[in-house]
Amino acid sequence: MSLLLDNQFKELPPDKSIDTKLFLDTVSHLPSFFDCLGSKIFSPIKSDISGNITKIRGVYVKDPEKYATLKSILEAEREEHAEWPKAGATLALMWLKRGLRFIQILLQSLADGEKDENNPNLIKVNVTKAYEQALKKYHRWMVQGIFSAALVAAPYRSNFLKALSKGEEVKEEDCLANVRHFLVNYTPTVDAIYEMYTDMNAELDYTV
Ligand code: EIS
Numbered sequence: 001m002s003l004l005l006d007n008q009f010k011e012l013p014p015d016k017s018i019d020t021k022l023f024l025d026t027v028s029h030l031p032s033f034f035d036c037l038g039s040k041i042f043s044p045i046k047s048d049i050s051g052n053i054t055k056i057r058g059v060y061v062k063d064p065e066k067y068a069t070l071k072s073i074l075e076a077e078r079e080e081h082a083e084w085p086k087a088g089a090t091l092a093l094m095w096l097k098r099g100l101r102f103i104q105i106l107l108q109s110l111a112d113g114e115k116d117e118n119n120p121n122l123i124k125v126n127v128t129k130a131y132e133q134a135l136k137k138y139h140r141w142m143v144q145g146i147f148s149a150a151l152v153a154a155p156y157r158s159n160f161l162k163a164l165s166k167g168e169e170v171k172e173e174d175c176l177a178n179v180r181h182f183l184v185n186y187t188p189t190v191d192a193i194y195e196m197y198t199d200m201n202a203e204l205d206y207t208v
Helices: 020-027 030-037 040-062 070-080 088-111 124-134 141-152 157-164 172-199
Strands: none
Touching: 020 040, 020 070, 030 040, 030 157, 040 070, 040 088, 040 141, 070 088, 070 172, 088 124, 088 157, 088 172, 124 141, 157 172
């Protein structure tokens, strides 16, 4: 069984609203994936993402009906917090979506066969592309340093693809087909979250 295929995102409805419970149930499988990357350097990244998910879930469980969609959370918090959008689940999702975008760009780049021809079993080009497009502009030099350390610890392409398939002996082409299949609903979901932040004027560009 493929790790990715086990946790497929659902197709978005025409209004592109995202069901909070389904979203949380799907993204909560992501943190455990860091365990198969095999280095402690990934721990702060794992706990950041887990923290975001816990924060959003904490708001959702207070009133599942009121917070049925991600948009309803942003709308409610806009009324409740003077410092919105730098508050509550709105802030947690703002950061989580950047991690999700990172994963999307990384997987898309692998699926597209982008490679360093001199080092075809490294994923540094793919990871760097994802970092530059999704995260770098929000990071000052200290956090960029964590990225550099993580890059050194990045797994080999073959091991990474195996980890995506829970370590099973899956042929590279089959694994890439799984990745492409996963991206079919994943990419529009991440896009929809970005669109919502733009439409609601909830995006911030401060650095950490
Ligand atoms: C936010 O963190 C909190 O998330 C948010 C709130 O506290 C807010 C306050 O301003 O801060 O400081 C964090 C930032 N989060 C801001 C940085 C953490 C370490 C990031 C290191 C970046 C390394 C890049 C990744 C390299 C990975 C190499 C992978 C090789 C395979 C399949 C791999 C998936 C990797 C996914 C990476 C996602 C990184 C996400 C980082 C987000 C970030 O920059 S709140 O908390 O509101 O919930 O309380």
